[in-house]
Amino acid sequence: QSVLTQPPSVSGAPGQRITISCTGSSSNIGAGYDVHWYEQLPGTAPKLLIYENSNRPSGVPDRFSGSKSGTSASLAITGLQAEDEGDYYCQSYDSSLSNWVFGGGTKLTVL
Amino acid sequence: QVQLVESGGGVVQPGGSLRLSCAASGFTFSGYGMHWVRQAPGKGLEWVALIRYNGNDKYYADSVKGRFTISRDNSKNTLYLQINSLRGEDTAVYYCATGKKSGDNSHYFEFWGLGTLVTVSS
Numbered sequence: 287q288s289v290l291t292q293p294p295s296v297s298g299a300p301g302q303r304i305t306i307s308c309t310g311s312s313s314n315i316g317a318g319y320d321v322h323w324y325e326q327l328p329g330t331a332p333k334l335l336i337y338e339n340s341n342r343p344s345g346v347p348d349r350f351s352g353s354k355s356g357t358s359a360s361l362a363i364t365g366l367q368a369e370d371e372g373d374y375y376c377q378s379y380d381s382s383l384s385n386w387v388f389g390g391g392t393k394l395t396v397l
Numbered sequence: 398q399v400q401l402v403e404s405g406g407g408v409v410q411p412g413g414s415l416r417l418s419c420a421a422s423g424f425t426f427s428g429y430g431m432h433w434v435r436q437a438p439g440k441g442l443e444w445v446a447l448i449r450y451n452g453n454d455k456y457y458a459d460s461v462k463g464r465f466t467i468s469r470d471n472s473k474n475t476l477y478l479q480i481n482s483l484r485g486e487d488t489a490v491y492y493c494a495t496g497k498k499s500g501d502n503s504h505y506f507e508f509w510g511l512g513t514l515v516t517v518s519s
Binding site: 288318319320322324331332333334337338343373375377378379383384385386387388389390391 | 432434441442443444447456458459492497499500501503504505506507508509510511512
């Protein structure tokens with residue numbers, strides 16, 4: 287059971303917009319800790335996608351965006367492309383556990 | 398460009414030991430905290446350990462505390478993870494990652510290596 291809760295799967299057609307939620311608690315996201323997102327394409331290592339809730343590293347298309355409110359955060363992907371298929375993870379810090387924590391991951395399928 | 402290359406994985410019997418290495422290049426290694434993150438087959442990501450930039454402070458997940466030891470050699474730009482008393486649940490790909498300080502004074506994982514697979518099996 288992950289400290290941060292994500293839906294196991296989401297899907298969308300090419301060109302559509304999808305969102306992935308990440309729900310935490312008062313000891314992590316709700317305590318003000320930033321949320322970061324990682325993309326893991328099949329057979330590859332994770333890659334930083336969004337940092338500090340809503341910032342994109344250099345090279346990440348503006349189709350990807352992040353937001354945070356209260357004890358939750360969201361990743362939005364617009365203009366879905368086939369190459370976006372993979373797993374997406376949110377990450378934060380938990381002050382009760384004194385650990386860096388991840389969501390369980392969301393598998394994105396492009397129909 | 399930043400490169401992180403893990404090595405040292407393999408098949409080990411329960412109760413055995415391994416030392417993983419992560420060779421870093423393309424950035425000032427001695428200026429960054431470094432993490433190990435693992436991923437069991439078909440499962441999600443799990444943070445394992447952090448070592449601060451100067452090696453003075455180390456932090457571990459409860460699941461590995463007392464069995465794993467993180468260390469670094471800044472003169473060799475290399476991060477290590479000594480893993481002892483291995484259990485089946487330690488079977489995973491182990492990634493090293495750079496720890497970038499975020500606005501909340503925590504870290505996010507800016508760059509990742511390709512990982513090294515540790516399989517615990519008799």
